[in-house]
Amino acid sequence: MKDTQIQKLIKAEAKRQKNVINLIASENYVSKDVLTALGSELTNKYAEGYPGRRYYGGNEIVDKVELLCISRALKLFKLKPTEWHVNAQLLSGSPANFALYSALVPIGGKIMGMKLSSGGHLTHGHPLSMTGKLWKPIQFELDSQREIIDYDALLKIAIKEKPDMIVAGFTAYPRIVDFKKFRKIADACGALLHVDMAHFSGLVAGGQYPSPFPYADTVMTTTHKSLRGPRQALVFVRKDAREFDKKLDKMVIPGLFGGPHENNIAAVAVALKEADSPVFKKYAKQVIQNAKTLAKELQKRGWRIISGGTDSHLILVDTWMQGAGVSGKEASIRLEKAGIIVNMNTIPGDTRSVMDPSGIRLGTCAETTRGKKEKDMLKIAEKIDTALRAKK
Ligand code: DSN
Numbered sequence: 001m002k003d004t005q006i007q008k009l010i011k012a013e014a015k016r017q018k019n020v021i022n023l024i025a026s027e028n029y030v031s032k033d034v035l036t037a038l039g040s041e042l043t044n045k046y047a048e049g050y051p052g053r054r055y056y057g058g059n060e061i062v063d064k065v066e067l068l069c070i071s072r073a074l075k076l077f078k079l080k081p082t083e084w085h086v087n088a089q090l091l092s093g094s095p096a097n098f099a100l101y102s103a104l105v106p107i108g109g110k111i112m113g114m115k116l117s118s119g120g121h122l123t124h125g126h127p128l129s130m131t132g133k134l135w136k137p138i139q140f141e142l143d144s145q146r147e148i149i150d151y152d153a154l155l156k157i158a159i160k161e162k163p164d165m166i167v168a169g170f171t172a173y174p175r176i177v178d179f180k181k182f183r184k185i186a187d188a189c190g191a192l193l194h195v196d197m198a199h200f201s202g203l204v205a206g207g208q209y210p211s212p213f214p215y216a217d218t219v220m221t222t223t224h225k226s227l228r229g230p231r232q233a234l235v236f237v238r239k240d241a242r243e244f245d246k247k248l249d250k251m252v253i254p255g256l257f258g259g260p261h262e263n264n265i266a267a268v269a270v271a272l273k274e275a276d277s278p279v280f281k282k283y284a285k286q287v288i289q290n291a292k293t294l295a296k297e298l299q300k301r302g303w304r305i306i307s308g309g310t311d312s313h314l315i316l317v318d319t320w321m322q323g324a325g326v327s328g329k330e331a332s333i334r335l336e337k338a339g340i341i342v343n344m345n346t347i348p349g350d351t352r353s354v355m356d357p358s359g360i361r362l363g364t365c366a367e368t369t370r371g372k373k374e375k376d377m378l379k380i381a382e383k384i385d386t387a388l389r390a391k392k
Contacts, residue, residue, distance in 0.1 A: 025363025202226025206284020229271025
């Protein structure tokens with residue numbers, strides 16, 4: 001590389017990644033093949049439009065790339081091309097959710113989703129997100145005692161508010177989501193059911209987390225979390241008389257975006273093939289076993305785990321413990337000094353601010369990719385415990 005300044009920074013970041021214990025729940029380490037596709041000549045090509053109907057010439061190769069990515073996405077999640085349509089052009093989770101809502105929910109309509117502090121995402125209708133400004137957000141919280149979704153309470157809210165769309169999914173909820181119950185709730189109020197599986201799609205692909213596809217009208221996933229691909233998103237919509245496929249594609253281009261990043265799409269295709277393997281199934285299983293071990297060991301050491309444990313790759317720890325511990329911000333700073341990277345996170349019913357909340361979020365996808373097993377989780381829990389309990 002001729003640009004030595006950037007080369008130095010890339011090398012430094014690679015070294016940093018190698019030398020830390022990475023417990024960021026939404027990060028992972030991609031394969032060399034994914035990196036090769038990302039850094040390929042495909043980045044040079046403009047391809048506004050869709051395979052077979054592009055605005056620019058010279059798209060015979062990238063058309064094949066995009067179609068391959070789409071067919072691999074359908075195959076991985078066991079979907080029939082006659083029943084599901086995939087748009088592979090969205091660059092990340094937030095724009096993907098935004099594009100989908102824009103396509104299917106009239107501006108001013110109601111979108112019901114989980115509150116950020118309960119584990120939902122900004123794009124599930126947070127007032128600071130455009131999804132909470134352009135549409136009327138109906139935000140629900142968890143059962144305050146059990147810290148899990150209260151489906152009966154949700155049903156009451158849905159019947160009263162009659163949302164146009166219900167979003168099931170999370171960025172910081174450690175438990176299994178019951179998509180069948182969400183479907184019933186959506187049917188009871190006539191709403192569409194959208195599932196944001198950004199966090200757990202790799203676990204679904206690996207057969208370790210329930211698939212939302214039998215119940216959802218639409219599904220969105222990022223591809224860089226448990227799915228272990230590049231930073232990109234996939235949006236799946238049911239193919240039927242409602243014409244969601246046409247509405248979504250038209251909203252993506254010309255509605256919101258221009259040229260798709262075909263190098264990213266190729267890298268997604270590589271990751272989807274990698275995920276469609278027995279090795280990946282084993283990986284997804286280990287991710288969850290590691291998370292369960294880590295949660296249990298932290299609990300044993302006196303830390304309060306939100307909802308009492310985890311069913312996924314994700315753990316929420318109450319580090320503040322009503323003043324008996326340290327704040328989430330302090331915890332993340334201490335852990336970084338000890339070589340462990342996490343993010344501070346609000347916990348259900350948090351009374352502290354988002355910028356210095358009561359907890360931290362941990363995830364095991366990245367360290368499991370690096371070969372970590374249960375015994376390593378015990379050591380990591382000890383390190384975390386020591387760092388959090390150290391005197392200032
Ligand atoms: N930032 C992602 C996460 O960490 O969960 C969601 O956008």
